[in-house]
Amino acid sequence: MLLCVTSQSPPLTALADVTASDAALRRFLHGLPGVDGVGLEARAASLGTRSVKTTAKAYAIDLAISMIDLTTLEGADTPGKVRSLSAKGMTPDPTDRGTPSVAAICVYPDMAAVAKEALGTSGVRVASVATAFPAGRAALPVKLADTRDAVAAGADEIDMVIDRGAFLSGRYLEVFEEIRAVKEVCGTARLKVIFETGELSTYDNIRRVSWLAMLAGADFVKTSTGKVAVNATPANTLLLMEAVRDFRAATGVQVGVKPAGGIRTTKDAIKYLVMVNETLGDDWLSNEWFRFGASSLLNDLLMQRQKLRTGRYSGPDYVTVD
Amino acid sequence: MGFDYAPAPESRAIVDIAPSYGLFIDGEFREAADGKVFKTVAPATEEVLSEVAQAGEEDVDAAVAAARRAFASWSALPGAERGKYLFRIARVLQERSRELAVLETLDNGKPIKETRDVDLPQVAAHFFYYAGWADKLAHAGYGPSPRPLGVAGQVIPWNFPLLMLAWKIAPALATGNTVVLKPAETTPLSALFFADVCRRAGLPKGVVNIVTGDGRTGAALVAHPDVNKVAFTGSTGVGKQIARTVAGTSKKLTLELGGKGANIVFDDAPVDQAVEGIVNGIFFNQGQVCCAGSRLLVQESVRDEVLDALKRRLGTLRLGDPLDKNTDIGAINSAEQLARITALAETGEAEGAERWSPACELPSSGYWFAPTLFTGVSQAHTIARDEIFGPVLSVLTFRTPDEAVAKANNTPYGLSAGIWTEKGSRILAMASKLRAGVVWANTFNKFDPTSPFGGYKESGFGREGGRHGLEAYLDV
Incomplete structure (x- = not known):
């Protein structure tokens, strides 16, 4: 099967031949440098020991708030829940209007329209999961319809899941084509590609799938759905960062990174920002290029923000629960 | 900002x-x-x-x-x-x-x-x-x-x-x-x-x-x-x-x-982790480590890739107040040691090796030396033979595993060596040929009281x- 990437920006044509066939794609992905898990985890842990205090902490907290994709992905989601979450996202701390808003509200496709209406012109974007999230076990036409629905309902961003089964059974080109197909129906919406790293299991797989998704046109690479046992970890997110860094060096195309699931505290969020800072640098230190998929993280950031501002820690009753 | x-x-x-x-x-x-x-x-x-x-x-x-x-x-x-x-x-x-x-x-x-x-x-x-x-x-x-x-x-x-x-x-x-x-x-x-x-x-x-x-x-x-x-x-x-x-x-x-440890990076190495290992090998404790990986032996086919990644990484090292919890590189221990490192680095330049350091501001008082690497180094250079005992890395290349062994062993010292490859059999084959008291595989400068340490x-x-x-x- 032949597939060409001429619709991509020009530098990517240099890598066009690697997606020319399943065999070529396999050779390319398996030719990427291996990952030594012990070393990767040690590096992530060592960046986690950075001490971020006072002015740096204030900067990091505001940056982290502005990078949150405030998420509700429950079977019990209702328009009321999505509206209140949207209000929270636009004005996270009613006692301090200087608090930045979050980057986006992340919902299921059927709630995208509600979120869109609630967010209006606030600048907070609507992100919608799609493609039979979280399992991804549906036929391609269903996944594409799911995506179209979300875009039609006003989603600015689409968080798709890859077909982990296809990837694990080595059908790389199938995964590649599916991402390309979804990207096409996204139109102007930015596409985040969720790997569910906990299911791919090995670091080598995570590096390979990152390149595969970027070759297919992902605007963001994202660790996980938040629905499995192992979600974002410092190590697997660092690996994604190394992949987007290397991809830009090779193609000139910049791709964003979104760890999701399990990031609940300010301390953790700051560790991720330190990794961005020291792996990717300033170019990625904005919500254009880095996001946190999280829900409870926001209130911890707000409590720490209040503490930094007032010198007192007032506790969970002094931030809103939405 | x-x-x-x-x-x-x-x-x-x-x-x-x-x-x-x-x-x-x-x-x-x-x-x-x-x-x-x-x-x-x-x-x-x-x-x-x-x-x-x-x-x-x-x-x-x-x-x-x-x-x-x-x-x-x-x-x-x-x-x-x-x-x-x-x-x-x-x-x-x-x-x-x-x-x-x-x-x-x-x-x-x-x-x-x-x-x-x-x-x-x-x-x-x-x-x-x-x-x-x-x-x-x-x-x-x-x-x-x-x-x-x-x-x-x-x-x-x-x-x-x-x-x-x-x-x-x-x-x-x-x-x-x-x-x-x-x-x-x-x-x-x-x-x-x-x-x-x-x-x-x-x-x-x-x-x-x-x-x-x-x-x-x-x-x-x-x-x-x-x-x-x-x-x-x-x-x-x-x-x-x-x-x-x-x-x-x-x-x-x-x-x-003393030592003049060889850190050997093969073309199938996990590059990002190898770069960390190189940095840890020579900049840990400002390179004032007897088992430092002060000679980087990199396979010629990946030399540029590894060096680019290494230089990028050195740019993120933070040098300064040793009591600051975010400092990666502290001070050289004494004026005498600083003078020795400085003299050997100058010898490296005088003998024609190419010197490089990241942009790095040194404090005005105290004993400081910027992280430094030399490329274009051969076995004949003083900086490839003498122990510098400072944050100075000499980069050499090799073509085959045999050449890597020969160069790694071609020193009067024999304290440490490192091997970076994803191939387990190569690790074992190399380790048995390296004349060094400690051979690290896909890591460097790892210590444990249960592990014997000493030299050849x-x-x-x-x-x-x-x-x-x-x-x-x-x-x-």
Whole structure:
């Protein structure tokens, strides 16, 4: 099967031949440098020991708030829940209007329209999961319809899941084509590609799938759905960062990174920002290029923000629960 | 606005440094017999930290005599009792680890990150490990009832002052010896604080004696006729002098000397982790590590890729105040060492190697040297042969595994080597051919008290750490 990437920006044509066939794609992905898990985890842990205090902490907290994709992905989601979450996202701390808003509200496709209406012109974007999230076990036409629905309902961003089964059974080109197909129906919406790293299991797989998704046109690479046992970890997110860094060096195309699931505290969020800072640098230190998929993280950031501002820690009753 | 880390200095209030210190002999601090003292300074600021006694021959003699007196009862203790003291020392060290980390950083110049996360945990681990051996010596493989040697004279370097003390004292005490230890002239303070740890642990007087001073003190200790065992870690030059001194005597000798470790990166290496390993190999403790990976041997086919990644990474190293928790690169230990590193780096340039450092502002006072790498280095260059003992990496290339082995072994030293490849069989094949006491695979500068450490050739002889480390202190 032949597939060409001429619709991509020009530098990517240099890598066009690697997606020319399943065999070529396999050779390319398996030719990427291996990952030594012990070393990767040690590096992530060592960046986690950075001490971020006072002015740096204030900067990091505001940056982290502005990078949150405030998420509700429950079977019990209702328009009321999505509206209140949207209000929270636009004005996270009613006692301090200087608090930045979050980057986006992340919902299921059927709630995208509600979120869109609630967010209006606030600048907070609507992100919608799609493609039979979280399992991804549906036929391609269903996944594409799911995506179209979300875009039609006003989603600015689409968080798709890859077909982990296809990837694990080595059908790389199938995964590649599916991402390309979804990207096409996204139109102007930015596409985040969720790997569910906990299911791919090995670091080598995570590096390979990152390149595969970027070759297919992902605007963001994202660790996980938040629905499995192992979600974002410092190590697997660092690996994604190394992949987007290397991809830009090779193609000139910049791709964003979104760890999701399990990031609940300010301390953790700051560790991720330190990794961005020291792996990717300033170019990625904005919500254009880095996001946190999280829900409870926001209130911890707000409590720490209040503490930094007032010198007192007032506790969970002094931030809103939405 | 970028993400600039605000200063995060560890408080030095936790450590109380006295204006002067005496020698620790027979459980008491005392002045040198002739009253001589010297100053110890903080390398990062050149601030005088304290005045320390300069031990002369008379003091060394007193210390050895105290150790000799203590030997009879100490060696007669059941192993389990000696073990209790060592466990107690280990626990006191853990309790005081923050204080000792700050002290070590002040006196040595290395970053608090390292003293806090590497030196002090390793120090305590060493005492815990050898405490466990004290009552199990019959099972160590040195006979049913191995005997201690007597008084051990130990001379240690300035690069890991407290850790080298632990490497020396823990196995010596576990096996029933008593010790006289001379810390390095530029870093005497942590050994003197350790003397207080011994007192707090209730260690019988005379079992551990600390004599501070310069090379003359060390020479007197090594030459003392009533010393049964000499253990030295330091330069190959001094090691050779010591070997000459003890030649023809019954003293047992172990030497842990210099190195010119090869860090070998194959084309199938995990590149990102290899880069971390290269950085850790040569910039850990400002490269002032005998087992540093000071020669990078990179396969020619991935040379550019690895070098680009390495240079990018060096750009993120943070050099400055060693007490700042975010500092990666601290100060060089002394003006003398800085002069040596500077001279060797200049030789590298003069001999035609290409020098590179990241943009990096050096503090105006103190002893500092920017992380440096040299490319275009061949085996014939001085910087590929001489131990620099500083943050200077020489980059060489190879084409085949055989060539890598030949180049790695082509040195008078043989302390450490590293192999980076995703291929397990290649790791095993390489490790069996490398003439180095420690061979790391896909990691570098990893230490553990259970693992024996020592050299081939001019890197010395004898092993420290692990079961093997007991032998140096037993009459076998």
